[in-house]
Amino acid sequence: NAGVTQTPKFRILKIGQSMTLQCTQDMNHNYMYWYRQDPGMGLKLIYYSVGAGITDKGEVPNGYNVSRSTTEDFPLRLELAAPSQTSVYFCASRLDSNQPQHFGDGTRLSIL
Amino acid sequence: KQEVTQIPAALSVPEGENLVLNCSFTDSAIYNLQWFRQDPGKGLTSLLLIQSSQREQTSGRLNASLDKSSGRSTLYIAASQPGDSATYLCAVRRTGANNLFFGTGTRLTVIP
Numbered sequence: 073n074a075g076v077t078q079t080p081k082f083r084i085l086k087i088g089q090s091m092t093l094q095c096t097q098d099m100n101h102n103y104m105y106w107y108r109q110d111p112g113m114g115l116k117l118i119y120y121s122v123g124a125g126i127t128d129k130g131e132v133p134n135g136y137n138v139s140r141s142t143t144e145d146f147p148l149r150l151e152l153a154a155p156s157q158t159s160v161y162f163c164a165s166r167l168d169s170n171q172p173q174h175f176g177d178g179t180r181l182s183i184l
Numbered sequence: 185k186q187e188v189t190q191i192p193a194a195l196s197v198p199e200g201e202n203l204v205l206n207c208s209f210t211d212s213a214i215y216n217l218q219w220f221r222q223d224p225g226k227g228l229t230s231l232l233l234i235q236s237s238q239r240e241q242t243s244g245r246l247n248a249s250l251d252k253s254s255g256r257s258t259l260y261i262a263a264s265q266p267g268d269s270a271t272y273l274c275a276v277r278r279t280g281a282n283n284l285f286f287g288t289g290t291r292l293t294v295i296p
Contacts, residue, residue: 076227105283114188114273114286122282130283162227172218172230173275173284 074098078163078176085153085183093148093179095163103166104146105173106130106138108159115162121146153183186211186278190287197264198295205259205290207274212252218284219248219259220273228273232259236279264294 079094097104102123107115107130117130121140135157137149146165150157160180164173187210197203207217216235220228232241232248234257240249247260257274271291275284 103282107286112288114288115275115284116286117283120283128282164228169215170235172233174230175220175227177227 076163076165076174076176078161078179080179081177082180083182085150085181087153087155087183089153090149090151091153093150093161093163093181095146095148095176096144097146097163097165097174098144099165099167099174100143101165101167101174102143103168103173104140105164106136106146106148107162107164108132109162109178110159118148118161155183157181158183186214186276186285188274188276188285188287190272190274190290192290193288194291194293196293196295199264199266201264201294202260202262203264203292205261205272205274205292207257207259207287209255209257209276209285211276211278212255213279214252215277215279215281217248217250217257217277218275219246219257220275222271222273222289224270231272261292264292266294266296268292269294 076097105120106118116132119138121127163176166173219231234250245262271289273289275286
């Protein structure tokens with residue numbers, strides 16, 4: 073199993089551009105999450121999904137969108153990139169309530 | 185809202201020493217607590233998951249304890265090694281919630 077795979081690993085965007093951060097997992101996990109990690113701060117939840125077709129907002133959803141058309145994939149969309157969205161983005165998944173979350177290696181995004 | 189605090193922010197110890205990392209949380213209505221390790225430029229690796237009904241969990245040289253009533257968890261690392269150098273994060277899942285609330289981590293350096 074590859075676990076949780078995120079692409080790309082690095083990206084530089086210009087203000088106003090859009091992009092999609094990809095996340096896929098091969099563990100047949102129901103729950104998937106997107107977090108952002110800023111320097112000196114804990115991880116903050118952006119969006120999460122409890123299963124295909126179901127998504128919900130986390131603590132910091134503004135400026136982002138998600139979809140969950142399959143169990144495996146949970147892409148994160150930035151429509152109009154802003155400098156405040158410069159961060160490291162982590163995708164995570166877990167099987168059920170009693171299982172730990174598994175994380176991808178992250179996408180480092182800079183908005184210039 | 186759940187607040188998670190980890191003190192100290194950084195810790196340096198000589199190789200071979202036993203050490204304790206601390207995590208405190210404000211809302212005792214938790215479902216479980218998870219300890220992670222994060223290496224520079226990498227994702228999070230799950231170390232231990234403690235359910236709210238448990239007092240401790242052990243894995244190799246690691247032992248995590250949970251005291252819900254006082255809002256505290258500790259991660260004990262025995263016989264520290266230079267390879268243990270990393271940032272250690274604790275995260276709490278509240279009862280009825282799907283996401284984790286993270287602390288800002290303790291950066292551990294084990295000096296050979």
